[in-house]
Amino acid sequence: MADSMIEQAVATATQTNAIELGENALDAAGRLFAEQFPGRRVLVVADENTFAAAGGPVVASLEAAGVEFAEPPYLFPGVPTLYAGYENVEVLREHLAPLADTVVCSVAAGSLNDIAKLASGELGRPYLQVCTAASVDGYASFGASIAKDGFKITRNCPAPVAIVADVDVMAAAPARLTATGYGDLIEKVPAGADWILADELGVEAIDEYVWTLVQSTLRDALARPDLIGDGDRTEISKLAEANIMSGLSMQAMESSRPASGAGHQFSHVWEMEGHGLDWEPPLSHGFKVGIGTIASCAMWEAALELDPATIDVDRVVAAAPTADELARRCRQLLQPRIAEASLPQILAKHLTGDALRARIELIVDRWDAIRSRCAPQLLSPQDIMDRLRAVGAPHHPTMIGMDWERFRLTHFKVPLIRSRYTVVDMLSDLGAFEDVIEGLFAPDGFWGRHQTPDA
């Protein structure tokens, strides 16, 4: 079933034509390249670590398929850990530009994939991706997450034309890379609830096919974090598959909506602030997303205990911030360049007066449906925390270098950065956001009970 899902997803993908996932997948790299890029030369791109992991068999496979090499493999240094900085995109792009008729075959985990994707995209060239770890959902997505001037941004560029994911290579990857892939994937749980919410409120309809792409393999892939942490090949293969399916869902939607909700927005805040970018190795996307997922599920748990029918709508509408007040809050809480980039997005979803009244009435009207659809989609914050611990990922904000007050404040930044409608926005619309966060951090609230990591 799983294989047919990925085949079906590839058949309908707009940018990715072929995916080889499984045992001995590296052997298929040459054939895929020759099929997808007839007559083109190859530039194998890797860093010293990823080349050691898979470079030899990839080169051998390309040679066996009769692919012409433009040059010997281009290797970035392995130390310090390569990070997805725009300067590295420029280095690769300038190297690739004069090589006529040449297509990149990147042998890479998340960061170098993003570098190769954007460098190729800026030159209007396709590329082939060989995944060396199950570490991200971004292999098959369109767009690259790249740091520029100290903070991360997402640039539009096409997904790879073909993807190779070899189970043995991914199972042999450093454990932290696999754990980070789990952190990226588990956010699809509350992200699904955020999408259901937006669907119920008529903000953003669910596309059933895209929903199936991201959600159908998700539960099974998340079910055995202990085995993933132990390096189990079967479970790591499921993790890689589910992350690739998530990427294909974003490719199909041309949006990250299917795979990214409020939990990802915590990570976006920290990425825009440059948190952990200068660490060695840099703090990974999936580690931040994992912590954001706990936070999102904690908010969801509190949200589903609300009874919107008891809300004093007149009071909430009267107390709602004006656009000016919202802009002021945005500039107070966010760094200036982040505030200016975010303001148009949050003003686009900001409601006041009769529009806000209608939204609250709609939430009240749809509440039973929201609860009955979201509750079975969600996992408890404790469950998320336990699974992250089992897989070997950071499972408490302090484990990613967040001091307590900064973590608490992040909750108030999340509603200010993106137009995407999530649980955070519903709580804000209901005038309940600040009380819910206060409750979570009170001594008997979820975070009040978890001020230090569980043993």
Ligand SMILES: [Zn+2]
């Ligand atoms: Zn992600």
